[in-house]
Amino acid sequence: MSADWPAIVDNTWPAARYIRDGAFLLREGQGGGSRVSAATLQGTVTTGAIAEAEDKMREMGQRRLFMIRPGDTKLDADLEVRGYTVLDPVNIYSCPAAMLTDLPVPRVTVFAVWEPLAIMHEIWSRAGIGPARWAVMQRARGPKTGLLSRRKDKPAGAGFAAIHETTAMVHALEILPEHQREGLGGWAMRAAAFWALDQGAETLSVICTKANAGANALYRSLGMQIAGQYHYRVLNQTGEPI
Template sequence: MPRQDGVPNCGTQDRIDAALGHRVSLRHRIGEREGRPLYTDAVGTLSSDGDGTLVVDTRRGEVRVERAAVAALRVVPPAPARRASWSAVAHLENLCADGWPALVDEPLGAWRLRAADGFSGRANSALAIGDPGVPPPAALDRVRTFAAAHGIPARLQTPVGSPWSAGAQRAGWTLDTGHEAGAEVAVLVMELTALAGPASGVTIGQEPGDDWWSVTGAPTGPAERHVLTAAAAPGYGTAHTAGRPVGAVRAAVVEDHLYLSRLAVLPDARRGGTGTALTRAAAGWGLERGARWAVLQVALANTGARAFYERLGATEHHRYHYLVPAT
C-alpha cells in the first residue's frame, strides 16, 4: 500500500519492477469522493514509459498510471485466446475450399458437397458451415446420397465446437478415426509481411513443372491434377540444390489470403532451411499479388509441421474435424 504521503513503499516499487512485461491486475487511485479515495482496476500487460509512468495494455487500450497512484498489484495468468466468430471461421473455411478446389462442388445452402475421386479428405467431404437450407436430418441424408453417387464415403468437414458439428454428433455422426491423414486439423494463419524474406534457390512458376512433380509425386489421376491446378492463378514453388529439385510448395491467392499447401522437402535435404525458404518465397509471391495473410491446414497429429509453422509465426485460428455416420 502507499505511504501516507502517497508514494508507494519500497516493497511495492520492487513488485512493480518485477512485474514489468507480465500480465497484471493493477488497482490504482483515480480521485476522491466525499473525502474517501476512489480506486479502479486495470488488467493487461505492464510496462513503463521511461518517465515513471506505468502503462497497462488492456483489451480496450492503454491505461496510464502514476506509480504513486498504485494501491495493489498482482501478476495474473495470460488471457485465454479469443475464439474466432463462427462467421469468421466459415469465411476462412470457404477461402480454403476455393484454394483446394474439388472436382465436383455442389451447394447445399451454405454447405458444400465435394468429391474428387477420393483424393484428400478436404476435396471429398461435405463442408458443413452455416445453414444448409433444409432441416439437419435432411442435410445429412443429402450428404449420404451425394457421397454414394460419387463413390466416396459419407464424410463431414466441420469446425470443432460449432453448432453444425454438434448437430451432426447428435444425429449419431462420430469422429472419422480411420482418416489416414488425421481426423482433427488445425487451421493456421500468419501475416505475410512478417513471413516473407530471402529465399535463394527457390523459383515459383505458374505451372507445376517436372521438377515440382518429382518432389510432390506425380498425380494419380485427373481428379488429383484438378485439385492441384484448378485454383485461380496458383503458384508452384520449387527449391533446387546443386541443380537438383529438393523441395516444393503450392500457393494460391484467394481474396486477401495466400493458401499454402503441398509443402514437401526430400528426406536428404531436410533440416537445412529448404522448407523455410519455400514458405518465405511463397509469402513474397503472395504479397505481390495482393494477399495479406497466409492460411494453411495441418493435421493435429503432424506435430513436426505444426512446430515448423509456429516457429515462422503461425497461430491457430480454429480447428475442424471429419465426422462420419455411425452406421
Template sequence: MSPEAGFAALAATWPAAATRDLGPVRLRNGASGGARVSAATLEGPFGQGDIAAAEEAMRGEGRAPLFMVRAGEAALDAALDARGYAIKDPTSILAARVDALDTICARANWPPSAAQRALWAEGGIGAARIAVMERAEGPKTVLHHPGGCAFVACHGEIAMLHALEVSPAARRRGAGRAVMAMAAGWAHAQGCAWLALAVTRANAPARALYARLGYEEIGAYHYREAPA
C-alpha cells in the same frame, strides 16, 4: 483473419471438381483428389433427415459418406457420432500476416515442371491432386527449392499454401523454411495481407516449424467418416 475467411480461401484455392447443395448440406465431387475436396459440409440448420439424404447421395456415388466438421459445429459432430462416424484427421488452419514473415523473392512457375511433379509424387501427391491445383482460379504458382516445393494460390487478400513437400534427404536442412519464405515473398508480390495453410494436428514437425515462423491457428476442423 476470421475463421470464415480462412475456410473460404481454403475452398477457393483447393476446389472440388463439382459441388451441389442438398438441403443444408453441400456435397462435393473430389474426383479422387482427397478428403478436403470430397467431404460434405453443413451450410445451414439441419435435421436427421438431411444427414440421411446426404448419406444416400454419397453412397449412390459409390463412396462412403464423409463430412467436414468445422469448429463450432458441435450439433453436427454429435449427430454424426451418434450414427457411428469416426473422427479422421483433426486439422488446424494457420495464418500469419505477410508483413511479419521472412520473405524471399523467388522465381515462380505454373504449370508445375516434371521435376516438381516427381517430387510431389514421392510424397503421394499425384495426378488427381495436381488436377485440384489446375482448377484453382486466380493467381497461383509453384515454388521450388532444392528438395522442396509447394503450391500457393490467392483468394482476395489471402494466399493459401498447399502441398508443401520436402524430400527425406532435404529435411532438417532448411528446405521447408526456404519454401515458406518464398511463399511469403510471392504473397507479398501479389498484394496479399495473409499467408495461410492447413496442417493436420498429428504432423508435429510441420506444426513446430510453422509455430517458429509465427503462424497461429485461426480455424480448425476434422472429418467424420461413416462406418463401413
C-alpha cells in the same frame, strides 16, 4: 474482421463440383482427397438431411465424409451416434505475409513457377500427391504458383500456393525425406510470402494435420498463429469407397 476460411480453402483448393443439397454443401472430389470430398453443413442438421447427404455421396462414388467446423457441435454428436469416427483434425495457421519477408530467400533456394515442372510432379508423387490432386491445383482460378525448392543444385521439395481475395494459402508442401531438417520448409514459406505480397495478398496461411508434429513445429517457429481448426467424420464400413 476474421477471415472466411471455408471460402479461402474452397477457392485455393477447389472441388471438381459443388452441389447444394438441403442442409449440406456437397463436394465432388474425383479422388482429390478429403478436403475436396467432404460435405459441410449449411443449414439445420436433421437425421433426414444427413441421410440425404449420405445418399448423394454414395451416388458420386465417394465415402460418407463430413467436415466438422467450429459450431457444428450437434452434427458432430449426431454423426458419432451414427458410427462415424474422427479423421484428421487439422490446424489452420496464418500470419501477415510481410512478417515472413524479414529475411531474403537465399538465391536459387526456392523458385515460384507455374506450370509445375516435371520434377515437381515427381516429388509430389513420392509423397502420395498424384494426378487427382494436381487436377485440384489446375482448377484454382485465382493467382497461383508452384514452389520448387532446391538444395545443393538438386531438386528437394515442391509446393503450391493460391490466393483468394487477400489471403494466400500454401498447399501440398513436400520436402524430400533426404532433405528434411535442412530449413527448406521455412524458406519455401518465406518464398510464398514474397510471392503473395507481389500478387497483392496480405495474409499467408497453411493447413496441416494436428498429428504432423514437424509441420506444426515449423509453422510455430515462423511465428504463425492458429487461426482456425476443423476435423472430419467418416463412416468406415465394409464396401465404402476409400
